[in-house]
Amino acid sequence: MRLLLLVVCLAVPPAGLATVSRAVADTPAAVPSAPAAEAPAPAAPRLPGPSVTRHELVLPDRTLAFEATASAITITAPGGREEADLAFVAYTIDGEEHGRRPVTFLVNGGPGAASAYLQIGAVGPWLLPLGGDRIVPSQPPDLLPNPDTWLDFTDLVFIDPVGTGFSRLVDPDDRTRSRYLSVDGDAKVLAEAISRWLVDNDRVGSPKYFVGESYGGFRAPIVAQHLRDDHGLALSGLTLVSPVLDFGWWQQPDYAPLPMVTLLPSLAAVHMDAEGTFSEEALRAAEDYAAGDFLADLLRGVHDRAAVERLVDRVSALTGLDRAAVARExxxxxxxxxxxxxxxxxxxxxxxxxxxxxxxxxDRGSDPVLDAMTAPLTSAMLGLYRDTLDWLPNRDYQLLNADVTRGWDWGSHRGQPEAVTDLADLLSLDPALRVLVTHGRTDLVTPYFGTELILRQLDVSGSGDRLRQVTYPGGHMFYTRSDSRRAFRADARALYVGQSG
Incomplete structure (x- = not known):
């Protein structure tokens, strides 16, 4: 997951945290992914045809019979030239009238992250338990039935954008990279893939939902706009997981106050968790201080020594940091x-x-969460494809692709990439649309309070009933904690039940 100037999973990581996860599939001749060099790269082998398998998931309180399809959607240029293969895994429940059953499309972030995080970490029928307090890279990559799967109340389609998972450009060149590895191009392609899946599977009439994590949450409103405007398909709901809605809040100089204001409540939550003193009331007090006296004293500047002394005292108390360390800053x-x-x-x-x-x-080193989960997630996905889905392409599987992250084209959004305008427009035009925004309270990559401050500014009639933000214990991937994953499922189910009820 990563952060662009901030975001992975994810989105783009802070400087020094970028990684490439590349596991070679268990086949004789895996072909490396295309480099970012100017010279054309050799075309990757094409993805195999669909594999359809049937499964029965036995859970403590229910049994789910379903069909799994591992396949790819080939995206073509207007003239018919094949440009990209987008891999996906679809899980569809048995015994339902599919034309009316909800279907949800899920992507992760980066840009450059595969959908494995959501698929086997939170929502899909199988789960890789990662543990909330410590993630061990060498843990066995054994998948278990997921009691918190969403498959009860919606079919699930996990999509890997170009450059992630097994998805690739068919014949990489500068033109296709510009189309697929860019803010608008990526969203248009995802909307096209979703439209194609719906038409091909006779699901145009189904209630349609989209889930995006981190940069995937940034994608969500833009994809929804393209689905509506380019394909005549309206979504019933969006779930944004640890999203960045406005990169302009983060891509600011060190002296800018907004990033510090949005981060402080999360730092306070970390300290309270460590001390065993966490309470919602105390967190609200930290938020009030961050958006009030803290901001006012920041704006007074470093030459107002009385303001600096107030900041040092209060920030040290809230975060548990040594006062001398806070005073140095x-x-x-x-x-x-x-x-x-x-x-x-x-x-x-x-x-x-x-x-x-x-x-x-x-000393600085690999991140104890993001980098620690790379190996077990990658190994578990390769095992899922090979042993359960019976679909293992002859190419590298890329969980996180730093080449995609580095080469991303922000296009017309470069000044301030933001999806808030699209989100507000979606809510304004469609009074039936429902949006769930979720964060982990100890996430320092996409702090929850930044999203809350942005959503407070939306002037959309009735949005308070349709736009809900929830914060759980945990970080960017809060769902690695079983209690948070269970609560996340309950809140998501309420979104679907409320929409259909």
């Missing part, structure tokens, strides 16, 4: 500084994806 603490300082005396480094999770060694 004039009360202005960012995610990197907190990760370095919060557990320094214990010789631990802190994850920015969930600041309650640490690893030994206080």
């Amino acid at each position: 004039d009360g202005r603490i960012d995610a990197g500084e907190f990760a370095r300082e919060s557990r320094r005396d214990e010789h631990l480094r802190t994850s920015v994806y969930d600041a309650t999770v640490t690893a030994s060694g206080r």
